[in-house]
Amino acid sequence: MSDTYFQLFRVAAERAAMFRSRAARLPQSPRKDYRAMLELFNAPVPDQGGVPQEIVEQLADTAEQGLQMATGPRFFGWVIGSSHPVGVAADMLSSAYGQNTGNHQAAPAASACETIAARWLLDLLDLPRESSVGFATGATVANFVCLAAARGEVLRRAGWDAEGQGIFGAPEISVLIGDDAHTTVFSALQYLGFGRDRVMRVGTDEQGRIVPAQFARACAGISGPAIAVLQAGQINTGDFDPFTELVAMAHAAGAWVHVDGAFGLWARASARQRPLIAGVEAADSWATDGHKWLQTPYDCGFAIVRDELAHRRAMTIAASYLPAVEGDERDPSHYVPELSRRARGFATWAVIKALGRIGIAEMVERHCAVAQAMAAKLASVPGITVPNNVVLNQFMVRFAAGLADEVADRLTEETIRRIQRDGVCFAGGAKWRGQQVMRVSVIGLETDMAEGLRSAEAMIAAFHAARAKLGV
Numbered sequence: 508m509s510d511t512y513f514q515l516f517r518v519a520a521e522r523a524a525m526f527r528s529r530a531a532r533l534p535q536s537p538r539k540d541y542r543a544m545l546e547l548f549n550a551p552v553p554d555q556g557g558v559p560q561e562i563v564e565q566l567a568d569t570a571e572q573g574l575q576m577a578t579g580p581r582f583f584g585w586v587i588g589s590s591h592p593v594g595v596a597a598d599m600l601s602s603a604y605g606q607n608t609g610n611h612q613a614a615p616a617a618s619a620c621e622t623i624a625a626r627w628l629l630d631l632l633d634l635p636r637e638s639s640v641g642f643a644t645g646a647t648v649a650n651f652v653c654l655a656a657a658r659g660e661v662l663r664r665a666g667w668d669a670e671g672q673g674i675f676g677a678p679e680i681s682v683l684i685g686d687d688a689h690t691t692v693f694s695a696l697q698y699l700g701f702g703r704d705r706v707m708r709v710g711t712d713e714q715g716r717i718v719p720a721q722f723a724r725a726c727a728g729i730s731g732p733a734i735a736v737l738q739a740g741q742i743n744t745g746d747f748d749p750f751t752e753l754v755a756m757a758h759a760a761g762a763w764v765h766v767d768g769a770f771g772l773w774a775r776a777s778a779r780q781r782p783l784i785a786g787v788e789a790a791d792s793w794a795t796d797g798h799k800w801l802q803t804p805y806d807c808g809f810a811i812v813r814d815e816l817a818h819r820r821a822m823t824i825a826a827s828y829l830p831a832v833e834g835d836e837r838d839p840s841h842y843v844p845e846l847s848r849r850a851r852g853f854a855t856w857a858v859i860k861a862l863g864r865i866g867i868a869e870m871v872e873r874h875c876a877v878a879q880a881m882a883a884k885l886a887s888v889p890g891i892t893v894p895n896n897v898v899l900n901q902f903m904v905r906f907a908a909g910l911a912d913e914v915a916d917r918l919t920e921e922t923i924r925r926i927q928r929d930g931v932c933f934a935g936g937a938k939w940r941g942q943q944v945m946r947v948s949v950i951g952l953e954t955d956m957a958e959g960l961r962s963a964e965a966m967i968a969a970f971h972a973a974r975a976k977l978g979v
């Protein structure tokens with residue numbers, strides 16, 4: 508058996524290293540799409556077990572034909588970090604160790620490492636040090652965890668025990684949220700019984716930021732328990748709600764303030780970007796991702812709650828066979844919905860050590876500078892516009908060429924298709940204010956100025972080719 512481990516793990520590590528070391532040279536789009544990949548994987552359930560090494564090689568041979576190049580230096584799709592190699596190596600160990608990271612007795616090393624990583628996160632993000640941190644799958648679940656803590660606490664203040672009695676018959680909770688909040692926050696609200704459509708949506712400006720006057724009006728309508736959801740880093744514009752003003756208004760109305768900062772919260776880690784996000788520290792809870800700007804491997808997100816008791820009331824799992832909390836041991840399961848789960852703290856700890864405080868700040872600043880330069884280069888071409896003010900690492904591009912909206916939409920779609928087909932770089936599309944745009948998220952670990960500008964050139968070439976093809 509011991510030979511099997513060495514052979515098997517060596518094959519996996521070699522395949523992984525081969526893939527990653529070639530990422531910059533490969534086309535930045537998958538070679539095969541979902542349907543083609545379905546064909547390749549399609550087979551009946553095997554009756555007999557197979558040969559370990561062959562299985563791993565077959566998986567790699569097959570999967571590599573349809574991988575998205577999210578770890579490449581010219582990948583700008585969605586908002587996807589690129590799994591820092593040190594984090595990946597740590598994650599390989601997490602898998603091999605097989606630690607069930609539910610509590611400190613089942614997983615002493617993993618629990619302790621997570622405790623320290625949690626402290627480091629509060630330090631790097633400069634959030635209240637008394638806050639508790641749950642290591643979740645991503646920002647969707649982190650938002651859910653924080654909003655569950657919020658729900659429990661605002662009802663507790665109104666004399667209602669949500670954790671024990673549920674929410675039927677409870678005092679109604681007003682939920683305020685910006686019109687340009689991320690779709691997954693509405694999902695989190697849906698899971699919690701708030702309803703996606705029942706919440707009070709507050710109007711936003713051209714950058715997707717909540718308009719203070721409209722927020723003030725919404726606050727004036729609050730009577731009783733309330734939660735306000737703000738945003739650090741709008742998915743298309745990268746911009747921030749004006750926290751100082753909004754948090755004060757929400758608190759004056761007695762609301763719990765939650766901030767979705769999936770990627771944008773990391774602006775805190777850089778002295779240069781930090782003024783953009785001033786006042787965010789006055790909120791009550793924050794959700795952010797590890798697997799976006801921090802570059803931890805998938806999956807990893809953090810639910811940060813100022814009031815640890817509220818956090819624990821919402822999430823604690825208690826059973827006679829689980830250890831009671833006596834001393835100051837921290838059980839990972841008290842801060843997230845899962846009991847059994849992987850040791851996310853190992854990869855988080857390792858990536859923070861690999862980058863360091865200065866490395867994280869430099870990376871954030873580099874990505875913002877590359878976004879600025881790419882946007883400027885694109886906008887300098889007649890017919891190409893950048894609809895947002897580039898304040899962070901996200902921007903949009905519209906290939907309109909002065910055409911009527913509907914034709915401009917088609918030209919933008921055709922340009923995106925060509926960019927993806929050419930494979931020099933990768934970016935996807937979205938609708939913004941009813942118009943088709945291309946979204947660019949500068950977040951790759953290896954994305955620098957040269958890679959960014961080379962990508963902008965490829966985008967411009969695709970635009971000219973798309974124009975020629977459509978004859979516009």
Ligand SMILES: *Cc1c(COP(=O)(O)O)cnc(C)c1O
Nearest residue numbers: 586645646647689691767769796
């Ligand atoms: C990505 C993102 C989310 C969801 O995070 P996941 O890690 O995909 O679960 C939520 N809000 C914002 C602003 C995001 O960018």
